[in-house]
Amino acid sequence: MVPTVFFLLQQTATDTPARGPIMGYIPIALLFAISLAIPVGALTVGRFFRRTVMTQEKMMPYECGVDPVGDARDRISVRYYIIAMLFLIFDVETIFLFPWAVVFDQLALFGLIEALIFIAILVVGYYYAWRKGALDWA
Amino acid sequence: MLPLLVELPPLPTLRDTAFIMPEIILTLFAGAALVLDVALPRSKKHLTAYFSLIGLAFVAIALAQQVAMTASLLPISAFYGMLFIDGLSVVFRFVFIVAAAFSILYSIKYLEFEREQRGEYYALILFSTLGMMFVATSGDLIALFVSFELMSLSVYVLVGYFKRDKRSNEAAMKYFLTGIFSSALMLYGLSLVYGVTGHTNLGLISETIAGYVQGGTAESGDPRLLLMVALVLVAAGLLFKIAAVPFHMWAPDAYEGAPTTVTAFMSVGPKAGAYVLLARMLLFALAPMREMENLPGWAALLAVVAVLTMTVGNLAAVTQDNVKRLLAYSSIAHAGYILLGIVSGTDMGYQGVAFHIMTYTLMNTGVFAIIIALHRQGVIGENLNDLNGLFSRAPSAAVLMLIFILGLAGIPSTAGFVGKFFLFGSLIQSGKPWLTYIAIIAVLNAVVAFYYYARFARAMFLNAPSENIADASPLLLAPSVRITLTLSAIAVLFFGIYPQPLINVADIVAQSITTVYAQSSGIALR
Amino acid sequence: MTFQQLLFIGFAALVLGGGIAVVLLRNPLYGAFALITSFVGLSALYVMMGAQFIGAAQIVVYAGAIMMLFVFVIMLLNVRADEERPPRHRFLVWLAAPLALLLSAGLWLAVAGVQGDRAPSGEAGTVERVGKNLMTRYLLPFELTSVLILLAVVGALHLAKREKE
Numbered sequence: 001m002v003p004t005v006f007f008l009l010q011q012t013a014t015d016t017p018a019r020g021p022i023m024g025y026i027p028i029a030l031l032f033a034i035s036l037a038i039p040v041g042a043l044t045v046g047r048f049f050r051r052t053v054m055t056q057e058k059m060m061p062y063e064c065g066v067d068p069v070g071d072a073r074d075r076i077s078v079r080y081y082i083i084a085m086l087f088l089i090f091d092v093e094t095i096f097l098f099p100w101a102v103v104f105d106q107l108a109l110f111g112l113i114e115a116l117i118f119i120a121i122l123v124v125g126y127y128y129a130w131r132k133g134a135l136d137w138a
Numbered sequence: 139m140l141p142l143l144v145e146l147p148p149l150p151t152l153r154d155t156a157f158i159m160p161e162i163i164l165t166l167f168a169g170a171a172l173v174l175d176v177a178l179p180r181s182k183k184h185l186t187a188y189f190s191l192i193g194l195a196f197v198a199i200a201l202a203q204q205v206a207m208t209a210s211l212l213p214i215s216a217f218y219g220m221l222f223i224d225g226l227s228v229v230f231r232f233v234f235i236v237a238a239a240f241s242i243l244y245s246i247k248y249l250e251f252e253r254e255q256r257g258e259y260y261a262l263i264l265f266s267t268l269g270m271m272f273v274a275t276s277g278d279l280i281a282l283f284v285s286f287e288l289m290s291l292s293v294y295v296l297v298g299y300f301k302r303d304k305r306s307n308e309a310a311m312k313y314f315l316t317g318i319f320s321s322a323l324m325l326y327g328l329s330l331v332y333g334v335t336g337h338t339n340l341g342l343i344s345e346t347i348a349g350y351v352q353g354g355t356a357e358s359g360d361p362r363l364l365l366m367v368a369l370v371l372v373a374a375g376l377l378f379k380i381a382a383v384p385f386h387m388w389a390p391d392a393y394e395g396a397p398t399t400v401t402a403f404m405s406v407g408p409k410a411g412a413y414v415l416l417a418r419m420l421l422f423a424l425a426p427m428r429e430m431e432n433l434p435g436w437a438a439l440l441a442v443v444a445v446l447t448m449t450v451g452n453l454a455a456v457t458q459d460n461v462k463r464l465l466a467y468s469s470i471a472h473a474g475y476i477l478l479g480i481v482s483g484t485d486m487g488y489q490g491v492a493f494h495i496m497t498y499t500l501m502n503t504g505v506f507a508i509i510i511a512l513h514r515q516g517v518i519g520e521n522l523n524d525l526n527g528l529f530s531r532a533p534s535a536a537v538l539m540l541i542f543i544l545g546l547a548g549i550p551s552t553a554g555f556v557g558k559f560f561l562f563g564s565l566i567q568s569g570k571p572w573l574t575y576i577a578i579i580a581v582l583n584a585v586v587a588f589y590y591y592a593r594f595a596r597a598m599f600l601n602a603p604s605e606n607i608a609d610a611s612p613l614l615l616a617p618s619v620r621i622t623l624t625l626s627a628i629a630v631l632f633f634g635i636y637p638q639p640l641i642n643v644a645d646i647v648a649q650s651i652t653t654v655y656a657q658s659s660g661i662a663l664r
Numbered sequence: 665m666t667f668q669q670l671l672f673i674g675f676a677a678l679v680l681g682g683g684i685a686v687v688l689l690r691n692p693l694y695g696a697f698a699l700i701t702s703f704v705g706l707s708a709l710y711v712m713m714g715a716q717f718i719g720a721a722q723i724v725v726y727a728g729a730i731m732m733l734f735v736f737v738i739m740l741l742n743v744r745a746d747e748e749r750p751p752r753h754r755f756l757v758w759l760a761a762p763l764a765l766l767l768s769a770g771l772w773l774a775v776a777g778v779q780g781d782r783a784p785s786g787e788a789g790t791v792e793r794v795g796k797n798l799m800t801r802y803l804l805p806f807e808l809t810s811v812l813i814l815l816a817v818v819g820a821l822h823l824a825k826r827e828k829e
Contacts, residue, residue, distance in 0.1 A: 025711065073739075073742065074742070075739070075740065075741075075742040076736070076739045076740055076742075078740060078824065078826075080736050080739075080740070081733075081736050081737065081740055081824065082820070082821070082824050082825060084729075084732055084733045084736045085733060085820045085824065086817070086820070087729060087732070088725075088729040088730060088732070088733050089813055089816050089817050089820065091724065091725060091728065091729040092725055092729075092813055093810070093813055094724075095720075095721050095724055095725055096798075096806065096809060096810075098717075098720070098791065099717060099791050099792075099794045099795030099798050099799070100795055100798070100799055101795075102791045102792050102795045103792055103795035103796050103799060106796070107799055110149050111799055114799055114803060114806070114807070117807055117810075118806065118807060118810040119810075121165070121169065121807070121810040121811055121813075121814050122810055122813060122814055122817075124169045124172055124173060124814060125172075125813065125814040125817035125818065126817075127173065127176070128172050128173070128175075128176060128817065128818060128821070129817055129821055131176035131177075132176060132821055132825060133825075134821050134825055147800050147801065149800065150800075150803060158804075165811060169814070172818065217803060217804045218800070218801045218803075220801070220802070220803075220804045220805070221804060258818055258822055261818065262815075262818065262819075265811065265814075265815050265818075268811065272808060276804075278804075278805070280802055280805045281802075281804050281805045281808065284805045284808045284809055284812060285808060287812060288808065288811060288812050288815060291812065291815055291816065291819060292815060292819070294819070295815075295818070295819035295822055295823060298823055299822075301822075301823065310823075333778075334778060360777040361777050361778045362777065363773060363774040363777040364774040364775060364777055364778050366774070367770070367771065367774045
């Protein structure tokens with residue numbers, strides 16, 4: 001196990017474009033595997049050592065310690081939807097600024113002006129949403 | 139394949155920025171209209187409309203600076219070939235500005251009446267116009283798609299602008315879902331074009347495709363098939379927007395359900411934008427695929443669509459009683475006529491396309507302006523019967539309406555006739571027998587169209603006023619609207635009798651289409 | 665079979681399996697989660713093709729924000745899993761499979777005509793390269809996109825927000 005990990009990490013260190021972009025992701029795959037293995041392992045091992053006593057109260061869905069009221073599958077307010085939509089829109093904005101941040105040092109002032117224009121246009125949208133009361137809950 | 143940039147290229151300069159001056163001004167005004175909307179009290183919201191009109195005037199002034207550039211045969215390219223300015227782009231941007239200005243002017247009273255006076259409405263029209271203007275100036279797939287979406291997205295919202303009106307909601311839903319689906323198809327087609335040619339620049343795409351069509355080299359296979367798939371997908375997306383058969387189903391519902399002022403706008407502005415994009419794609423980027431060896435080119439495909447479009451549009455219009463639905467089918471039929479000009483592939487055909495779109499903008503907004511004026515609380519005024527006896531109630535409005543309707547019908551001595559003459563004539567002039575047959579079908583179609591346009595005239599002049607609309611309240615015609623309508627009507631008649639000035643303008647467009655294609659290699663990246 | 669091919673088959677199976685599950689699952693919420701699975705597989709495929717930026721955007725925008733919106737809509741409409749669909753146009757279901765096959769065959773034929781490796785070289789899709797292209801050659805569409813996003817804010821708020829009277 002451990003030698004394999006070291007071998008793979010060594011591969012990553014000598015990653016070149018010719019190898020394709022796959023090898024660089026091996027540490028991430030390892031992280032993913034380990035973070036999956038720990039909780040699954042802990043729960044599996046715990047199964048053999050714990051005592052299982054089921055009671056009505058224990059099997060109840062947890063709602064902040066209060067007895068559950070009604071069905072969980074209830075209709076939710078449209079306000080959540082508006083918030084989610086605004087989040088989506090500004091999320092898209094963020095993803096466009098991500099590449100700018102990476103080449104920021106090379107583009108210098110020019111890039112800064114570009115990004116400021118980009119953001120300035122969106123600030124109009126933000127101001128509009130604010131004044132329309134889209135950010136208020138009531 | 140054009141390599142993606144590894145090193146930074148020379149950065150755009152103020153020279154590039156100067157070329158998008160009209161668009162920059164429009165963006166500023168559109169954004170300011172939004173801010174104005176939330177800043178103004180409810181009673182003053184209509185000021186946004188006047189503000190938007192002033193903005194459009196500034197845009198027109200800025201655009202006038204570019205008129206001189208159309209004199210050079212090569213389009214001027216800026217922003218790394220992302221943008222180019224030629225006759226087509228300059229002339230059509232003026233058309234868009236006029237369409238937007240008319241729509242705003244006709245909307246002011248209507249929205250007041252419906253108690254929906256809000257600045258967003260005008261901002262949305264300005265944003266849509268911005269999209270159209272960029273469609274007309276972009277020379278690159280990505281810029282074209284983003285601006286096309288900007289244009290469409292605003293209209294989706296505008297169609298559903300009356301939130302409390304069920305019909306408006308239904309129309310917006312139908313239009314949005316089908317529209318977004320067709321945009322996705324088009325985007326898939328554009329991605330295939332990029333995949334095959336390796337370029338997003340229209341000039342370079344055209345050059346690459348020309349190479350494939352002339353001799354599909356053996357070792358690289360035959361990419362023409364994949365290009366055909368791309369062509370069909372792109373054409374489907376665009377034909378949807380201009381409501382050509384078989385992608386026309388949304389049009390009657392959307393036209394009927396949308397607020398009438400929005401119907402007026404979408405039937406001229408965004409539609410003209412889609413024509414421009416169609417022309418850019420078919421007559422420039424995919425121009426080498428007009429006719430191909432062993433494979434059907436787009437000319438044959440488009441000819442079938444054009445014949446179906448005008449026939450279905452005209453036949454369906456005959457049975458309609460709702461004016462907005464009728465005009466929707468009439469606009470479908472007109473889309474068929476305009477496609478003929480692109481099919482013909484002659485200078486005369488391109489002139490016809492430009493001429494007809496310009497005059498159609500005047501005539502169609504004119505007709506809608508009067509329908510908007512008929513609008514009353516409780517009485518919607520959208521039925522053909524509601525026009526009954528209009529001449530005795532409001533003689534001047536009836537006469538104006540008659541001029542626009544005759545123009546749409548293409549009666550000689552109106553501008554509508556000249557447009558149709560160029561479009562149909564170009565088919566015969568092309569000298570191909572199969573196009574001559576299509577010209578005959580087109581003329582027969584125009585005869586059918588006379589019938590339903592004549593119903594307007596009969597209702598207005600011969601029928602007695604209906605009982606239910608006999609209220610004596612005056613039409614909602616503001617003096618500014620009345621003057622604009624009169625000027626439009628005079629223009630329709632003037633260009634019908636002496637079309638030369640407008641033909642010269644249309645010729646600028648036709649010249650730019652033919653020369654740009656001939657010198658596509660000249661429009662490389664700056 | 666190389667390691668790369670093995671990976672490709674694994675992720676492609678994830679994409680297709682997720683997609684099929686979306687169509688077949690009756691509970692819309694399960695469908696939404698199947699779609700997330702599909703998106704994750706798709707993102708991995710993008711990365712394998714060297715399009716790291718698109719891969720990241722796929723996760724951040726699609727699997728993250730858009731799917732959240734989907735789930736909100738499902739909860740908003742509160743569609744019951746057992747709700748029967750209207751039985752009309754049954755024949756269309758049977759027509760769909762042959763048509764889909766025909767389309768696939770046509771696309772296969774068309775793609776077969778294009779030979780040679782047309783993919784941009786190894787590093788073309790890195791965030792840095794995308795950044796350089798986006799901020800220079802594609803500057804105009806970049807700025808236009810922000811106008812498009814602004815429009816999306818206005819449109820979404822206008823259509824969804826209840827008016828204060």
